[in-house]
Amino acid sequence: MEERRINVVVNEEPKSVDVEPRLLLAHFLREVLGLTGTHIGCDTTNCGVCTVLVDGLPMKSCTMFAVMVDGKSVTTVEGLGLPSELHPIQEGFREEHGLQCGFCTPGMMMASKALLEENPNPTEEDIRWGLSGNLCRCTGYQNIVKSVLWAAEKLRSEAGAISR
Amino acid sequence: MAQALDEIKIGGLGSSRKRVEDDRFLRGKGNYTDDFKLPGMVHMEILRSPLAHARIKSIDTSKAWQIPGVHMVLTGEMAAQHNLAWMPTLSYDTQAVLATDKVRFQGQEIACVCADDPYIAKDGCEAIVVEYEPLPPIVNPWQSQAEGAPIIRDDKEGQTDNICYRWEVGDREGTERAFAQADLVSKLELHYPRSHPSPIECCGSIADYNSATAKLTVYMTTQAPHIIRAAVAIVAELPEHMIRIISPDIGGGFGNKVPVYPGYVCSILCSILLARPVKWIEDKTGNLISTHYARDIYYKGELALRKDGKILAVRFHCDSDNGAFFSDAQPTKFKIGLIHSAFAAYDIPYGYMTAQGAYTNKAPGGVAYRCSFRVTEAMFFQERAIQAAASDLGMDQAAFRRLNLVKDDQFPFRTPYGFLLDSGQFHKCLDVALNAIGYDDFLREKEAARAQGRRLGIGISTMTEPLGAGNSREYDILGIKMFDAAELRVHPSGKAILKIGSQTQGQGHETTFAQIVTHELGIPAADILVQHGDTDNTPFGMGTYASRSTPVAGAATAMVARKVRAKARKLAAHLLEVSEEDVEWELGRFHVRGAPSNGVSIQECAMAAYGNMPDGMEPGLENNAYYDPPNMTWPFAAYIVTVEVDPETGVWDVLRMVAVDDCGVRINPMIVEGQIMGGMTEAYAMANMQFITYDAEGNCVGSNYMDYLLPTAWETPGFELHEVVTPSPHHPIGAKGIGECAAVGGPAAFVNAVMNAVDDTGVRNIDMPLLPDRVWEAMKYKRDVSGAPPVKSDS
Ligand code: FES
Ligand code: FES
Numbered sequence: 036m037e038e039r040r041i042n043v044v045v046n047e048e049p050k051s052v053d054v055e056p057r058l059l060l061a062h063f064l065r066e067v068l069g070l071t072g073t074h075i076g077c078d079t080t081n082c083g084v085c086t087v088l089v090d091g092l093p094m095k096s097c098t099m100f101a102v103m104v105d106g107k108s109v110t111t112v113e114g115l116g117l118p119s120e121l122h123p124i125q126e127g128f129r130e131e132h133g134l135q136c137g138f139c140t141p142g143m144m145m146a147s148k149a150l151l152e153e154n155p156n157p158t159e160e161d162i163r164w165g166l167s168g169n170l171c172r173c174t175g176y177q178n179i180v181k182s183v184l185w186a187a188e189k190l191r192s193e194a195g196a197i198s199r
Numbered sequence: 200m201a202q203a204l205d206e207i208k209i210g211g212l213g214s215s216r217k218r219v220e221d222d223r224f225l226r227g228k229g230n231y232t233d234d235f236k237l238p239g240m241v242h243m244e245i246l247r248s249p250l251a252h253a254r255i256k257s258i259d260t261s262k263a264w265q266i267p268g269v270h271m272v273l274t275g276e277m278a279a280q281h282n283l284a285w286m287p288t289l290s291y292d293t294q295a296v297l298a299t300d301k302v303r304f305q306g307q308e309i310a311c312v313c314a315d316d317p318y319i320a321k322d323g324c325e326a327i328v329v330e331y332e333p334l335p336p337i338v339n340p341w342q343s344q345a346e347g348a349p350i351i352r353d354d355k356e357g358q359t360d361n362i363c364y365r366w367e368v369g370d371r372e373g374t375e376r377a378f379a380q381a382d383l384v385s386k387l388e389l390h391y392p393r394s395h396p397s398p399i400e401c402c403g404s405i406a407d408y409n410s411a412t413a414k415l416t417v418y419m420t421t422q423a424p425h426i427i428r429a430a431v432a433i434v435a436e437l438p439e440h441m442i443r444i445i446s447p448d449i450g451g452g453f454g455n456k457v458p459v460y461p462g463y464v465c466s467i468l469c470s471i472l473l474a475r476p477v478k479w480i481e482d483k484t485g486n487l488i489s490t491h492y493a494r495d496i497y498y499k500g501e502l503a504l505r506k507d508g509k510i511l512a513v514r515f516h517c518d519s520d521n522g523a524f525f526s527d528a529q530p531t532k533f534k535i536g537l538i539h540s541a542f543a544a545y546d547i548p549y550g551y552m553t554a555q556g557a558y559t560n561k562a563p564g565g566v567a568y569r570c571s572f573r574v575t576e577a578m579f580f581q582e583r584a585i586q587a588a589a590s591d592l593g594m595d596q597a598a599f600r601r602l603n604l605v606k607d608d609q610f611p612f613r614t615p616y617g618f619l620l621d622s623g624q625f626h627k628c629l630d631v632a633l634n635a636i637g638y639d640d641f642l643r644e645k646e647a648a649r650a651q652g653r654r655l656g657i658g659i660s661t662m663t664e665p666l667g668a669g670n671s672r673e674y675d676i677l678g679i680k681m682f683d684a685a686e687l688r689v690h691p692s693g694k695a696i697l698k699i700g701s702q703t704q705g706q707g708h709e710t711t712f713a714q715i716v717t718h719e720l721g722i723p724a725a726d727i728l729v730q731h732g733d734t735d736n737t738p739f740g741m742g743t744y745a746s747r748s749t750p751v752a753g754a755a756t757a758m759v760a761r762k763v764r765a766k767a768r769k770l771a772a773h774l775l776e777v778s779e780e781d782v783e784w785e786l787g788r789f790h791v792r793g794a795p796s797n798g799v800s801i802q803e804c805a806m807a808a809y810g811n812m813p814d815g816m817e818p819g820l821e822n823n824a825y826y827d828p829p830n831m832t833w834p835f836a837a838y839i840v841t842v843e844v845d846p847e848t849g850v851w852d853v854l855r856m857v858a859v860d861d862c863g864v865r866i867n868p869m870i871v872e873g874q875i876m877g878g879m880t881e882a883y884a885m886a887n888m889q890f891i892t893y894d895a896e897g898n899c900v901g902s903n904y905m906d907y908l909l910p911t912a913w914e915t916p917g918f919e920l921h922e923v924v925t926p927s928p929h930h931p932i933g934a935k936g937i938g939e940c941a942a943v944g945g946p947a948a949f950v951n952a953v954m955n956a957v958d959d960t961g962v963r964n965i966d967m968p969l970l971p972d973r974v975w976e977a978m979k980y981k982r983d984v985s986g987a988p989p990v991k992s993d994s
Pocket of ligand 1: 074075078080083084086096097098
């Protein structure tokens with residue numbers, strides 16, 4: 036099948052790659068770039084384990100073609116924290132036991148990131164609604180909600196410290 | 200004097216230490232099966248049957264072979280040349296790997312294609328032409344036993360009907376006598392609908408047969424790598440020591456990843472034929488329609504009651520719909536799992552049960568979905584029957600339970616079906632739950648609300664369940680007894696590696712099993728690496744399911760640590776220059792009796808094992824232990840749910856959910872609570888929305904996440920957790936299983952709450968899930984609502 040060149044910034048690194056038009060973004064990230072933190076869990080855009088940020092917005096990468104991110108920037112879980120330091124969202128999930136098998140976790144955290152950027156001070160209800168596109172079979176969500184609240188508080192206090 | 204170690208601080212028993220697994224998962228650096236890429240690897244996809252029951256007239260693969268990038272098109276006929284068209288199940292039946300004669304359920308594997316990438320492999324599947332001759336489909340046990348029903352398993356010699364087993368247990372005559380003396384007999388019939396464990400990660404494997412060394416390595420989403428190795432050795436006729444099963448990080452299992460599936464076998468055969476690695480990653484529909492289902496049992500039961508509320512006897516029958524192949528993953532002796540553990544929490548003198556399994560044109564199974572061999576069905580039937588009996592007597596739900604629950608001074612308690620309960624404080628748990636929910640207040644609130652036309656309801660579920668099979672006398676799978684093993688090696692610097700035969704799928708074994716060693720040896724948990732999931736590098740174990748890990752592998756871990764401590768004691772005596780009898784143990788340290796300041800640490804003993812052992816002592820500090828449990832562990836749970844049902848629409852909302860769990864000693868309370876909340880969510884799911892059914896044509900309804908509804912964060916209620924601790928008297932650290940209690944005992948609490956909210960309608964039962972239209976129908980027409988298939992299809 037004929038390939039197309041795309042230019043995309045992934046986790047702040049520019050990439051220029053030839054891809055088949057039918058290649059899904061999730062497969063592009065996993066198979067072509069080797070970023071296997073983005074998972075695949077369904078065929079119907081329901082589970083959200085493939086969630087990444089495209090130009091800052093949460094997207095289910097199983098539902099986009101790689102060619103659709105030409106000229107855009109993509110952030111995956113691998114771009115969330117630093118090798119030396121976890122992002123507050125990652126810390127929150129660890130502190131509040133917001134993960135068990137870990138399969139939903141990358142998507143859950145990317146959706147949380149978008150949520151907290153839009154709403155830095157969410158209520159439990161805001162979080163439950165904001166993450167309702169992401170399924171988890173292990174945790175029962177209660178600890179995920181706590182994890183996001185934990186992260187929100189840390190992010191707010193960090194932001195406060197910077198603005199002072 | 201040396202400071203005594205703080206066990207909680209060093210991550211021992213009772214410490215909610217953060218999980219060591221988390222770091223890799225949080226960074227996207229987990230290693231799930233699909234994350235591995237091997238040199239020269241090809242991708243396999245499976246072609247599945249669109250029909251539920253049909254004879255295969257022909258399969259034409261010629262077009263698929265012509266697609267560039269396709270390397271292999273495997274059919275049942277080709278597999279048969281390698282004696283692999285069929286394979287044994289874990290229940291002594293056979294299952295088709297690739298169909299040769301007939302397809303027996305929708306989604307059955309017909310052929311598979313290996314290609315350079317999964318897209319091409321899918322193209323290949325689409326290019327295969329199959330000609331079918333449709334046969335009448337059967338979607339429930341009654342159809343399968345009707346006059347003139349086609350024989351589904353005509354492949355089996357001597358099979359003249361659609362029955363796969365008949366089974367009975369208990370004291371039939373004693374039970375009959377007790378029923379003759381009853382003042383009242385309370386009856387109930389219901390269906391526990393078919394469900395699917397549906398971990399988010401589907402099944403998959405990468406088979407890598409090295410033709411130079413004849414070694415087969417398989418990366419596989421399996422909860423039981425050692426059993427799988429034995430099964431592969433039998434199925435593929437390969438020498439067991441030349442098979443290595445690696446079960447890397449698993450994206451949830453819940454029982455779905457115990458059996459051997461055709462996809463695994465096909466990837467192995469293709470790798471042998473192609474002499475290159477073959478990766479198979481199932482899609483969600485494939486997972487939901489072909490891998491093993493759970494539940495799907497029809498219950499018909501009765502309780503013999505005395506006027507004062509005492510239960511005199513119980514008698515019930517189960518019809519199980521086993522689908523096309525009888526492939527329950529369960530101990531050999533028990534044909535319908537441990538369903539006879541039903542009513543174990545109650546002091547009932549007599550019991551008798553019968554069961555029958557039927558073949559139908561549905562996906563095979565079933566697996567113990569977050570449960571110990573069908574105890575989920577058992578406890579649901581039990582708690583629904585208990586509620587119905589209390590109502591029939593006009594007795595309060597809590598008072599009726601209190602009257603009949605086994606009392607603290609009755610342990611060990613023998614049930615009428617032969618189980619031996621190890622311990623418990625059932626009444627205390629119930630009281631804690633009733634207090635927490637404010638039982639009496641709620642009943643008043645309910646009355647007041649009813650007067651205003653609102654429908655509130657409260658549901659109780661109390662149960663104990665057997666977790667942690669064996670003992671080996673009674674429990675085996677495919678003839679292999681159910682025990683577990685652990686190996687522990689302490690290195691010169693006092694850091695240790697623990698290897699276990701069980702396999703985590705999110706339960707956090709890498710965290711908690713280290714805590715057991717810490718408890719026994721005083722080595723900080725952070726200094727202990729836990730390894731599992733690789734058959735070449737870990738001792739034998741039956742796998743992680745049925746809440747076996749803590750009760751069995753956890754016990755093996757404690758026992759191996761004690762063996763290591765016994766040797767360390769000899770080293771300590773040598774270092775302290777006293778006799779062994781004069782050495783006393785405290786956590787992490789030996790000291791001279793009567794002189795606590797004169798001691799050596801476990802780390803110093805470890806160093807001595809490699810550098811300063813006494814003459815004649817074998818060097819090193821390591822050992823192994825095989826643990827054959829004397830009994831199951833019996834955790835107890837009391838769950839109470841309150842709901843409000845909308846009288847206009849049948850929609851119900853959970854107001855509160857209180858869980859009181861007694862799982863004995865908690866190794867890591869944070870992880871235990873995580874398990875309870877996860878299980879409770881699945882309980883809510885089953886009561887509210889999650890089920891698989893079939894239409895009259897045998898089409899699976901619930902074949903993807905648009906139809907198979909799983910609760911999100913939005914629907915899932917909040918949970919209030921409480922604990923009671925009754926240590927297991929026979930487990931080395933007093934722990935009991937917990938991973939499944941909430942999923943087992945939870946559904947009845949939700950259903951009983953809704954039934955309680957409609958208790959003035961005379962309705963005895965609404966089958967799960969309690970979809971709004973079912974609840975509405977029950978309220979409107981004041982009749983029971985059955986959920987049994989077939990359902991009307993949309994078309
Ligand atoms: S894989 Fe399920 S939504 Fe993308
Ligand atoms: S942690 Fe397993 S699916 Fe969420």
